[in-house]
Amino acid sequence: AQSVSQHNHHVILSEAASLELGCNYSYGGTVNLFWYVQYPGQHLQLLLKYFSGDPLVKGIKGFEAEFIKSKFSFNLRKPSVQWSDTAEYFCAVLPFSGGYNKLIFGAGTRLAVHP
Amino acid sequence: DGGITQSPKYLFRKEGQNVTLSCEQNLNHDAMYWYRQDPGQGLRLIYYSQIVNDFQKGDIAEGYSVSREKKESFPLTVTSAQKNPTAFYLCASSIDTGPVELFFGEGSRLTVL
Numbered sequence: 408a409q410s411v412s413q414h415n416h417h418v419i420l421s422e423a424a425s426l427e428l429g430c431n432y433s434y435g436g437t438v439n440l441f442w443y444v445q446y447p448g449q450h451l452q453l454l455l456k457y458f459s460g461d462p463l464v465k466g467i468k469g470f471e472a473e474f475i476k477s478k479f480s481f482n483l484r485k486p487s488v489q490w491s492d493t494a495e496y497f498c499a500v501l502p503f504s505g506g507y508n509k510l511i512f513g514a515g516t517r518l519a520v521h522p
Numbered sequence: 523d524g525g526i527t528q529s530p531k532y533l534f535r536k537e538g539q540n541v542t543l544s545c546e547q548n549l550n551h552d553a554m555y556w557y558r559q560d561p562g563q564g565l566r567l568i569y570y571s572q573i574v575n576d577f578q579k580g581d582i583a584e585g586y587s588v589s590r591e592k593k594e595s596f597p598l599t600v601t602s603a604q605k606n607p608t609a610f611y612l613c614a615s616s617i618d619t620g621p622v623e624l625f626f627g628e629g630s631r632l633t634v635l
Contacts (some may be wrong), residue, residue, distance in 0.1 A: 416562065439621040450526075451612065451626040458621060497564060501621050509580075510624065512557075512564040 409434045411500050413513035420488050420520050428483040428516050430498030437503040440481040442472055446494045493520045524549045526627035528613050533632045543598045543630045545613030553619045554596035558582060559610040571596055572619045608634045
């Protein structure tokens with residue numbers, strides 16, 4: 408069965424530290440990749456996405472992610488986190504195997520950034 | 523403002539009762555979805571609808587039912603047959619069911635007492 412694995416369930420960082428959240432998926436075909444973020448008390452929103460082209464994609468608020476096809480990975484990075492980045496982050500994969508939208512979500516990573 | 527409105531935000535029910543969660547969107551999106559979010563499990567798809575009067579089961583449809591009589595509305599009923607209904611429920615929509623962005627509502631938290 409297809410799955411998405413996020414390696415860290417909880418991450419605690421100090422402001423200005425660098426961030427890397429891991430995401431691996433199990434699907435051998437073409438995929439579209441997403442990172443969603445859920446800030447405390449807010450709805451899930453799209454952080455960035457990869458469909459094709461440059462495997463290094465940039466999103467909102469200084470986040471970026473790199474698609475490494477050979478490793479089935481789509482890790483999220485930010486060089487210097489802020490307290491306002493405290494949120495839950497979800498990686499999601501859409502296998503390009505059908506005509507319908509069926510995202511597969513990872514379990515999420517809760518990030519806490521301390522001032 | 524365009525978006526997705528879910529209601530109620532918090533809901534309590536007794537065991538054996540059905541409850542309906544509302545989801546309304548004014549984004550003119552064709553596709554709508556219901557997800558269930560549990561701690562440590564991410565989001566799991568309950569039902570989705572590609573177009574009015576059509577809907578399909580997702581990965582965990584047992585104990586749930588939906589309807590799609592209007593483009594902007596996709597209510598979810600949690601029936602008494604759902605064995606573990608306490609959860610956070612998220613409604614989402616997208617312009618179609620291709621590889622496009624999902625827009626989410628703020629969610630409804632259901633607690634069964």
